[in-house]
Amino acid sequence: MYNAFFDYLKKxxxxxxxxxxxAMIRQNFTPLRLRRKEYFLQxxxxxxxxxxxxxxxxxxxxxxxxxxxHIIRLGLEDWWMGxxxxxxxxxxxxxxxxxxxxxxxxxxxxxxxxxxxNNIPAYIEMKMKLDDAAESANNRRLTSALTDTAGxxxxxxxxxxxxxxxxxxxxxxxxxxGISKDTLSRVIRNNKLK
Numbered sequence: 001m002y003n004a005f006f007d008y009l010k011k012x013x014x015x016x017x018x019x020x021x022x023a024m025i026r027q028n029f030t031p032l033r034l035r036r037k038e039y040f041l042q043x044x045x046x047x048x049x050x051x052x053x054x055x056x057x058x059x060x061x062x063x064x065x066x067x068x069x070h071i072i073r074l075g076l077e078d079w080w081m082g083x084x085x086x087x088x089x090x091x092x093x094x095x096x097x098x099x100x101x102x103x104x105x106x107x108x109x110x111x112x113x114x115x116x117x118n119n120i121p122a123y124i125e126m127k128m129k130l131d132d133a134a135e136s137a138n139n140r141r142l143t144s145a146l147t148d149t150a151g152x153x154x155x156x157x158x159x160x161x162x163x164x165x166x167x168x169x170x171x172x173x174x175x176x177x178g179i180s181k182d183t184l185s186r187v188i189r190n191n192k193l194k
Contacts, residue, residue: 004054012129013122021120028112034099041097049107050082056103071176150179151187
């Protein structure tokens with residue numbers, strides 16, 4: 001499991017990991033397995049762990065007063081999952097996070113994250129690049145939700161993340177895009193006719 005994370009760090013950092021760095025990472029990340037539909041976090045709990053997905057698919061979502069799920073984030077291998085606000089501020093989460101497939105994760109606590117930030121340059125570099133990428137992705141998603149048609153949102157999503165169409169059911173993708181299942185079915189049907 002750890003080798004997957006070391007390979008991931010190489011993609012996001014020009015600084016090589018020393019043997020000491022790898023040992024410190026192993027000390028601070030703990031393997032965790034989740035069964036399909038098992039919760040990683042439930043709304044109202046404090047997010048004590050942040051997870052790096054080694055294998056599997058996950059979702060982060062809220063549930064409104066009518067019982068409707070609104071998917072905030074989807075995650076696959078080499079993605080991170082957790083409620084960042086709850087994790088760093090120690091506040092109750094507004095979100096549920098669960099496994100859509102059996103998952104293998106490496107999880108880290110806030111104190112472990114701080115130790116790695118203070119001691120491993122490659123980890124700091126990776127976090128900075130991910131923060132920049134996450135802000136860009138969030139801005140792009142918000143702008144798209146406000147200005148783009150359902151068809152354009154779906155096309156952009158599948159172009160950017162083609163594995164989503166294979167790994168996630170249509171009702172999950174529809175919720176993530178903020179559209180109904182019927183609208184998504186229509187969009188997909190119209191794209192096939194073109």
